[in-house]
Amino acid sequence: MDFQKVAESLGAMTCVVSVEKIGEDDYGKVCIVAGNKAYVDSIEHPMGGVEMLTKKFVPGQEYTAYLTKDLNFEDACYRAAVKKKVIHSYAHPDRFEVWFNMVFMPLMYEDGDTCYCTYTMEINFEPDAETMSNVSSDIAGQVLNTCIKLRGADDLRYVMKDVIKDIRAICSAESCKVMLLDTIKRQCDLLCEDIDPNAPLLPMQEYIDNDEDMYGLALSWEKTISGSNCVIANDKHSFDVIKERNPRWYKSLKSAAVENIVLFPLKARGEILGYIWAVNFDPEKxxxxxxxxxxxTFILGSEIGNYLLLDRLKILSSIDMLTGVLNRNEMNNLVDSLCTGKRAKGKSVGVAFADLNGLKTVNDEEGHEAGDALLKRASAALRSVFGDDEIFRAGGDEFSIIVTDTTEEELAKKVEQLRENSKEYDKVSFAIGFSVEANAKNVRKALRKADENMYEDKRIFYENHPDKVRRTTNKDDFAFQVEGKGKKGKKTDA
Structure with a gap:
């Protein structure tokens, strides 16, 4: 067969691909045997956003002479050339800055174990909505349903529970899940998962909890995808490639009873937010x-990106960036919620104030960097005891803790534990006062009592440690500091 003539008979960028058939379900070399002028020009004179490994077209070379190895491209060529199926795909491979509209057409001619197909492509610099919507009616309906659910969602995590069920159904898979990557905490966050109750699969959260470097494994998937837009492993050949590229992941998949998998990265603004994948489905599908x-994933990436952006903005507005605990604004919001009964209705509330001793002295004598480091150590000491409670930085050197549904005895034990734990942190000691009210609506009363008790504790501290008192030339000011109060009854920096 004159393959060059076949390629030239088609106007768009077209080449003829040969696939070496091995047995019934495997393949070997995938080569570009001929290409029309438009296709050859795309290699020798690539447009912006397209990078080739070499810019010289030689008929009969393996496609990897021009492109990074791509399992999805190989699979499409195999199904078209060997299985004689017409394949259409619209994709945005990571290695390119463009979208490819691709059609693979089988050729009936075969030469022994070598089969052939044509590969025709069209390049778009922006995603084409009309092409993307050119999918089967059931998929189009599913995607539309997903869009409707996401657009009306107040709680993305809640809605995604339904969305992932729908995705698993259309994939006819035993399991589907979405896992996000928290690049700040360097950990994985399972957004949603749906598993066939009869499947021999463990929940993903168990792997996250038990694998100390699950985040590192997830990061390795980007390299495993290696320039494509996804990973599809549904035969020995594709699993062998995963084994070669990512032995650790291959071992994990096999130990988890994964027979096949399709995995897509979720992206927004060029950043990988996480991954969605389905396992153990009908390979024919x-x-x-x-x-x-x-x-x-094109739609999910955008929605999840917006969700994470808002979530990060919320964190930035509620967290004290130096210490990592909640800020005073969040404390005020919680107090308002408790007073109105929106939170902890009918429950008790405990408040503790912990004023960091000696911060002013450290700032004056060692500099503000040393003072900041002291504040960080102080917050670490607080978290070592009140890690499950809400900790706030109420002021420069003052922290507060609000605990609901507690008793005075329970809170007293935690306060004593804090005093003990603080000894393990350099220069960290607190003046502490606490109070418990039976009704959470009386939280402001608990705040006042805890504040008064804290000042008394601070007065005792400075009586016992006069060297820690901030020096002043005014005798009255010195007396007020020892008492733990300023001239107007407010505490001074110490």
Missing amino acids: APKIKEALELT
């Missing part, structure tokens, strides 16, 4: 599953 997830 792999093209349909890829098509469904390809379009769904």
Whole structure:
């Protein structure tokens, strides 16, 4: 067969691909045997956003002479050339800054164990909505349903429980899940998961909890995808590639009873937010599953990106960035919620004030960097005891803790534990006062009592440690500091 003539008979960028058939379900070399002028020009004179490994087209070379190895491209060529199926795909491979509209057409001609297909492509610099929507009716309906659910969502995590069920259903998979990557905490966050109750699969959260470096494993998936837009492993050949590229992940998949997997990165603004994947599905449905997830992830990436952005903004507005505990604004919000009965209705509330001793002295004598380090150590000491409670930085050197549904005895034990734990942190000691009210609506009363008790504790501290008192030339000011109060009854920096 004159393959060059076949390629030239088609106007768009077209080449003829050969696939070496091995047995019934495997393949070997994938080569570009001929290409029309438009296709050859795309290699020798690539447009912006497209990078080739070499810019010289030689008929008969393996495709990896021009492109990074891509399992999805190989799979499409195999199914078209060997299985004689027409394949259409619209994808945005990571190695390129463009979108590819691709059609693989089988050629009936075979030469022994070598089979052939044509590969025709169109390049878009922006995603084409019309092309993306050119999918089967059931997938289009599913994606539309997903869009409707996400757009009306007040709580993304809650809605995603339904969305992932729908995705698992259309994939006919034993399990589907979405896992996000927290780049700040360097940990994985399981957003949602749906598992067939009869499947021999463990919940993903168990792997996250038991694998100390699950985050590192998830980071390795980007390299495993290696320039494509996803990973599809549904035969020995594709699993062998994963084994070669990522032995640790391969071992994990096999130990988890994964027979096949399709995994897509979720992206927004060029950043990988996490991954969505389906496992143990009918291999014959792999093209349909890829098509469904390809379009769904495009939408999910945008929605999850917006959700994470708002979540980060919320964190920035509620966290004291130096110490990592909640800020005073969040404390005020909690107090308001307790007073109105929106939170802890009918329950008790305990308040503790912990004033860091000696911060002013450290700032004056060692500098503000040393003072900041002291504040960080102080917050670490607080978290060592009140890690499950809400800790606030109420002022420069003052922290507060609000605990609901507690008793005076329970809070007293924690306060004593804090005094003990503080000894393990350099220069950290607190003046502490606490109070408990039976009704959480009386939280302001508890705040006042805890504040008064804290000042008394501070007065005792400075009586016992006169060297810690901030020096002043005014005798009256010195007396007020020892008492733990300023001239207007307010505490001074110490």
